[in-house]
Amino acid sequence: MTVRNPRLAIEIDRQKPLPIYQQICERFRTAIAAGHLRPGDRVPALRGLATQLNTARGTVELAYTILVDEGYLQMRGAAGTFVSPSLSASQMQAVAAGGRRNAPDVSSLKDAVGEKETYTTPNVSTARQPVIAVALSGEPRPLQPGLPALDAFPRKIWSRIVSRRARGGERALLAYxxxxxxxxxxxxxxxxxxxxxxxxxxxxxxxxxxxxxxxxxxxxxxxxxxxxxxxxxxxxxxxxxxxxxxxxxxxxxxxxxxxxxxxxxxxxxxxxxxxxxxxxxxxxxxxxxxxxxxxxxxxxxxxxxxxxxxxxxxxxxxxxxxxxxxxxxxxxxxxxxxxxxxxxxxxxxxxxxxxxxxxxxxxxxxxxxxxxxxxxxxxxxxxxxxxxxxxGHFARHVKRMRALYGQRRLLIAQALKQAFGERLTVELPPGGIQFAVHFAEAAHGPVDDVAVASRARDAGLAVLPLSNWYAHGRIRDTPRGLVMGFANITDTKEADRLARTLRACLDG
Structure with a gap:
């Protein structure tokens, strides 16, 4: 099979405020949209493109990583990097059309029509609603979804900034x-x-x-x-x-x-x-x-x-x-x-x-x-x-938290696997501060994750039943599991304790 290796002219403008790696990404997206690069085409090697652009190899590598994550490129080890073969003709046309059409469409919205099946109310019974209300409000609880690391927030810096603003006497701060x-x-x-x-x-x-x-x-x-x-x-x-x-x-x-x-x-x-x-x-x-x-x-x-x-x-x-x-x-x-x-x-x-x-x-x-x-x-x-x-405090805080959360999510994942064994599937997503885990079906049928979450609430935990997040949460085929946060788990000892407590809630 012959692999096309088209000549690709990429230019960057160092006067632009847009970072170089983002400029590289834009050049590749444009080339794919215009058809200059097609699915299966080999793209320049990292070192070669870095030399051509007179920039660091890490900058090009960062751009390629983003393009791979977005689905545009595919890395094949020693064979090189290629335009993703999974980009179909219709997707290529969609990308190209998106690049061509820049004038906004100012037409009004069309009214919704049809008699298709819709749902106007959530499928959550009033008996189960308190699990949600208690878990997500008031005093923070362990494993609460969506809760960042309160122990790692730079309170002193924040308090100093707020105090300085409050003491500044700006009248606008007191107005509507x-x-x-x-x-x-x-x-x-x-x-x-x-x-x-x-x-x-x-x-x-x-x-x-x-x-x-x-x-x-x-x-x-x-x-x-x-x-x-x-x-x-x-x-x-x-x-x-x-x-x-x-x-x-x-x-x-x-x-x-x-x-x-x-x-x-x-x-x-x-x-x-x-x-x-x-x-x-x-x-x-x-x-x-x-x-x-x-x-x-x-x-x-x-x-x-x-x-x-x-x-x-x-x-x-x-x-x-x-x-x-x-x-x-x-x-x-x-x-x-x-x-x-x-x-x-x-x-x-x-x-x-x-x-x-x-x-x-x-x-x-x-x-x-x-x-x-x-x-x-x-x-x-x-x-x-x-x-x-x-x-600059915001950027530094995000960078620190990204590293911290990467460690803390592994702590709870390892603890859950040890405590539950094959009765729980833990697949960590590549991002976020919470994740969902799935129960294996028991001998008597699906696990009642609502009951497990209720017992966990009584034990002081704030996990949520996964089935509640589905429109038809109580039919037999609905996945059963728990949604939990991990950002506030400070060490291995705490992770193990929480996992054991949660395991005890599984069987009542």
């Missing part, structure tokens, strides 16, 4: 906050997202909210109509599902597998849905990453019907295999993605600060709704966070 958010913080977020997540946006597109629920409320009040249908990952983030059901959204559960949300199944179930809510970087709760093929398919679906995609990028800063992946929003050429982030996972949840990046065409509408809600977050904490970022 700007409904869109504190401008310097919006500027810092826009810069941060461009560098770390590949999201190109301007500060006026960034809206600060008081948490993810407030973000969803702002988006839906701005863009949704009563009875709109929304694709929702199955399993999917339980608290978001509960809130969306309360708003009257018609939820359409779409299955999730190892490649993330199954777009084809979503189209089969409800092609004309107006929204899709997804967690592409670290699927909640299973931890999968949305594949490149499905990212393109999801974007094409949204573009074809002038639909909206809500990207929940809740803990993408923490990835333990390679660098954090670019966001789905970074591939969005038609401005159909609303990107949502939060500081609850990277800082601490009591801060109550989150944000959303709004497509240009929706900025005016969202701005009007934000003003009518008049629910801006406290300016004191916003300004302190802006200082925290500007002074």
């Amino acid at each position: 906050p700007d409904p869109a958010g504190y401008l310097p913080l919006r500027q810092h977020i826009a810069t941060y997202l461009g560098l770390s997540r590949g999201v190109t946006c301007l500060p006026h597109q960034v809206f600060i909210t008081s948490g993810y629920r407030a973000t969803l409320e702002l988006v839906l009040r701005s863009l949704a109509s009563p009875g709109d249908r929304m694709w929702f990952e199955d399993p999917g983030y339980l608290l978001a599902r509960n809130f969306l059901a309360e708003t009257g959204m018609q939820l359409v559960p779409v299955p999730v597998d190892e490649e993330g949300i199954d777009v084809e199944r979503g189209i089969e179930r409800e092609r004309e849905a107006r929204f899709a809510l997804v967690t592409p970087s670290h699927q909640s709760p299973l931890g999968y990453t949305l594949s490149l093929a499905r990212r393109m398919a999801l974007l094409n679906w949204a573009e074809a019907g002038s639909r909206w995609i809500i990207e929940d990028d809740y803990d993408s800063e923490f990835r333990y295999l390679g660098r954090p992946l670019p966001a789905l929003k970074s591939l969005d050429r038609q401005d159909r993605v609303l990107y949502c982030g939060t500081f609850s996972k990277v800082m601490f949840p009591g801060l109550r600060l989150a944000y959303t990046v709004v497509p240009e065409r929706a900025v005016e509408r969202v701005g009007r709704v934000a003003c009518s809600m008049n629910a801006g977050a406290p300016t004191l904490f916003q300004s302190a966070l802006a200082d925290f970022i500007e002074q």
Whole structure:
């Protein structure tokens, strides 16, 4: 078999603020989109390209690693690096189309139609609801999902910054906050997202909210109509599902597998849905990453019907295999993605600060709704966070936590395997601060994970039953397991103790 080895001219501009490794990534994506590189083509070797560009080999290696993670390239050891053969003709066309179409489509949203199966209420009984409510609020408990390492947060630095701001006497800190958010913080977020997540946006597109629920409320009040249908990952983030059901959204559960949300199944179930809510970087709760093929398919679906995609990028800063992946929003050429982030996972949840990046065409509408809600977050904490970022503390904190969490997740994984043996499957995802584990089926049938979680709650733990995250949580074939956090496990001794306590809850 003959392998094409096309000559590829890559140029970088050292005057641009965009890092060189990101420029390399962009050049490869453009070449693939234009057809200059085709599936199976060999690309330049790391050392050769580094010499050609007069840059460090590590810079090229970082770019190649990102492109491999995104699904564009495939490394084959000594044989070299190739454009991924799994890129089909339709995916190549989608990538090319995304690169060609830069003018925004200002057409209005189509109304949702059809009589497909939808779900307006979560499948969680009132008897099981307290497990969720107690586990995620109030005093933190061991193994609580979504809780960052409170013991490792730089409290002294944060307290000093907040105190300095409070003593500064700025009158603006005492007045009603700007409904869109504190401008310097919006500027810092826009810069941060461009560098770390590949999201190109301007500060006026960034809206600060008081948490993810407030973000969803702002988006839906701005863009949704009563009875709109929304694709929702199955399993999917339980608290978001509960809130969306309360708003009257018609939820359409779409299955999730190892490649993330199954777009084809979503189209089969409800092609004309107006929204899709997804967690592409670290699927909640299973931890999968949305594949490149499905990212393109999801974007094409949204573009074809002038639909909206809500990207929940809740803990993408923490990835333990390679660098954090670019966001789905970074591939969005038609401005159909609303990107949502939060500081609850990277800082601490009591801060109550989150944000959303709004497509240009929706900025005016969202701005009007934000003003009518008049629910801006406290300016004191916003300004302190802006200082925290500007002074470099945020970047250093993320770097430290990434290393710390990488160690702590291994502690609990090893402890669980030792305590449960074959009765529990532990597959650690490549990122995040929580993960799901699965029970092996017992001789008498599926394990009642709701009962196990309830007993664990009584024992002082905050694990959640995995079956509750599914739309049909109590049918026999629904996977049974637990969702748990690991960020606050400090040492091997604590991990072993928690695993033994959890094991005791399995059999009552």
